[in-house]
Amino acid sequence: MKYLKTLVLMQLKDKLNLSFVKNRRQLILKTVLAFLSVAVVTAIIYLLFSIAVMLRIFSFWESLPINVLSVIFIAMQLLSMLSCTVGLTKALYFAADNKVLLTMPVSSNMVFMSKLVLYYIYELKKSILFTLPLFIAFGMVNGYVWYYYLWLIPCVFLVALVPVAVGAVISIPAMFAMRIIRNGVLRAVLSVLALAGITYLIVKLINLIPENINLVGQWGQIYYAIQDALQFVCDKFALINYMTVMVVGQTVGYVFRLFSANTFIILGILVASLALLLGVAYLLARPLFLYMASKQFEFEKNDHVRQKPNRVHSVAFSALSQELTVNFRSLTYIVHLFSQVMILPVAILFLNKTFVAMNTRLAGQHMAVAFNVLILLLISTSQNSVLASVYSREGNARYIIKTRPVSYANSVVAKLAVSLAATSLSVALSVIAYKSVTGASAVDSALLCFIGIFVNVAYIFWSAELDIMNPQSRQYSTVGVSFDNPNERKATVLSFLLSALFAFAVYFLLKEGQTLAFVKILLVAAVFLGARLYLFFIRVRLYYMEK
Amino acid sequence: MKKSTVIVIAVIYFVSIAVVGFFGLEISSYNPVVYITQINITNTELVTRPDNTLYMLFDYTEGLTVPLTFEALPENATERNAVKVEIYYQSDTDVAEFISGNILFYKPGMVSVRIYSTDGRNVTVRCDVYAQMPDQQMITFTNASLWGVK
Structure with a gap:
């Protein structure tokens, strides 16, 4: 047990800052802050539940039905199971520290157990911060008896174990799946396909929003639809629903009982299931863990790098080709890029579906157009605020640009090329989504598209310029990527200011007619783009030539 | 993007709506x-x-399907389609099922059907539907439990 504690603490220190434990003052401060966090989360959930009860959204009675709590709890448990499965798969079978841990003077079983305990601690932390406040707020809204709150304490400890036990068992097939899709290209394709599928589902859901929402007129139908949906989710995830019933009790006949025979039957089944799952994990996952952790990677690595003939590119394309090769090697980069392209159109689609569902007057329509411009520019430019560190992130390698025997413009622009293309595509897709929902004319849509692209291109060059004129490469080469870059901060502020300015301009010009307003704004955007491009290239030349 | 930026954008997004x-x-x-x-x-x-209660009588044949037709009034009701149908009593287990506007009988017997509005007023109408074997004669009292052969 002592060894297990040491192993767990060792791994915990790697992930969490536990320095406050030894300092009494900091320990008290941290404890008070933790209690405050739980209290604040409970207060927020209580407020939301109270509003739902007051508006009789989920029940005609002055209470919150159990199935509402159950649906939220189901969602939380599923997310926890997913994160535990992914985390445990990596920690048990692919983590580099396993090789070091196995050299410690402890049994390999202990190392395996320490990994599970570590994830249990993470889960417990999450449960105390989110699940516990959820159940406390539910009890407060429904006026539960005092011993309900005491009953919650053992329940939280038990419930936190469920995702870990499930994750430990599912991690076995997950490990085999991850081994099968080790090929980088296949993994990238599968990830992009998965993201595309999720995007498609979200778009399908958004399209379900009716064109005319009349909450008062349709409330009867909406109320029953909510009831059906809650019941459907509870039926489909009955096992997790039973856990909710175990914690909060149920109505038997006409009487509500916190503790009934069912409570103890479910408790018994839950404890037995957890024991079974952990037993299966111990019997099946432990040998696999040992096999994977003790694999001699130095000699068994069998990666044949296919030799490709050297292709000579033109000077202009050479820098771009290098950027593409370096960036598209990373799966994270590909996933991030895909998300960057898709988030904006989905956000614009949802925004306009909501606006169309409202019966707006002329001022409302003008507001809707202005908010479209605001959100379009805000999301797209904010996504590119990281470009204010695009050159500095390379650390000392940043100076390679200066040593190349080609025009500096080539190298500096090549670094922005992917972002420029992705942003333009994202803006174009967003305008298509805007047009499809609002029925805006082709001319207006095209003008809006060009406004979006011009402002974004100008912003990208402005952000990059911030990095060139005030480089932070020394910080990146020493501190790493986790410091607060003043250029990024400045770029984020610029993003908000630019978006607000263009949105206000659109709102005030719309009185003259949408097309005329867009033409005027486009001219301003074109001038802005021209100015930023001029300043960027002149400063690049100045910086590299004279500094 | 930083978390704080994402939160601010999300707030602006929902505030705009x-x-x-x-x-x-x-x-x-x-x-x-x-x-x-x-x-x-x-x-x-x-x-x-x-006693003003309603019923319908049919001769049972295998796969007997009784289409249930009804209308919700007034004609200018905001949600005229907000009506649900459910079988709330059966004289025996699995006598019939309500599927897509039809009562599908699996065996002879009686079912009590409730048609009710879901727009908020909960207006309800009930009707007993009997499926009898051709050589049998049913007692069609209000009380469903009195269902039987004379």
């Missing part, structure tokens, strides 16, 4: 909701008992 919803809505005179006040079963086989 709220602003348009609050300040941009069309001003119109109050348009009250017209609720369903009556539901009429329009099947020609419908019979009214002396």
